[in-house]
Amino acid sequence: MSGYRLHDPAALLAGLVAPFLVALALVPSRTELSATNEALIMVVAVVAVAALGTRAAGALAALSAAAWYDFFLTRPYRQFAIDDGEEIQTAVLLLVVGLVVSQLAVRVRRLRTVVSDAAHLTSLQGTARLVEDGGSPEEVVEYVRRELVGLLGLRGCRFEYGSLLGHRPRLEHDGTLWLRSGSRITEYARWPDGETELRVVGGGHYYGRFLLGPLSGSPLPPAEARLVAVALAAQTGAALETAGLSRQG
Incomplete structure (x- = not known):
């Protein structure tokens, strides 16, 4: 172009x-x-x-x-x-x-932009390499957790295994951020207060979620970074599915 x-x-x-x-x-x-x-x-x-x-x-x-x-x-x-x-x-x-x-x-x-794209690719390759080398589910989760902190500019991030607890704003598969409460749907242009969930699904089964802790009210990272975060969560789900962990929900 x-x-x-x-x-x-x-x-x-x-x-x-x-x-x-x-x-x-x-x-x-x-x-x-x-x-x-x-x-x-x-x-x-x-x-x-x-x-x-x-x-x-x-x-x-x-x-x-x-x-x-x-x-x-x-x-x-x-x-x-x-x-x-x-x-x-x-x-x-x-x-x-x-x-x-x-x-x-x-x-x-x-x-x-090139440097940013290279960093995103490195994150995805690192997760894939860890899975290929036989890393444990815990190692994959911890690696992705650290990558998400840097990728999204978070103050903290934790992983929660098991069934869903309550309702939180959610980073969706298309990189948008929503809170669904009954028939009411709220879309965010900035990080909301509290934690935001990024679900981890493998083979169509829910295994847990990353709980993202951004600086309250800070702007959302670029769409590319959010999509990479979603891809990292998908890699985590695939790793947990491959490891044969008990499926939730």
Whole structure:
């Protein structure tokens, strides 16, 4: 997929508007700041857009920054023209640096995604390897419990064998978080108070649940992390089924 595909209108709008607003805010102090300092401030706006948006948005922000720097911060003011040779160089450098930095910001964000995906894969592979090597059910449960703490940013996690006790918010197989109470269903966008259950099922039989202890009110982790957590619970269920533990419920 090309990084220049225009698929995020909000990011593109930010790329166009953010440098304009920054340049406008600098107008009252343009006689006090050097051209270099003004250009550096404009670069910050470009980086902010590139870090949150797409590559196209970052490139648009760089072009917008150079244009509004020329219009508001160089003589003659409020014209797309520059009389001073040094200011021309500064404007050109602003454009070049803005483009380069926007590309770097996008690559850093993608690298973080790759690293995150690699960590998720490592968690799943570690569980599978432990099962293949004949790890006991207790070892598998403990390994997954530790992985869930890091994966979901929990303050704690414990495993409860046996039948269900009471009703708790539940992390579902599709990564969503629900509380079902009779006919009432509540979906959460943040971690609820108390513990959240992640059920462990193997061969269609219930063996227990991980009780997740997040920081109360903290945002839910990304959907990818939640889906990996569900996959880890499924691996645990398969391991318990293979070990032939007594089935619950």
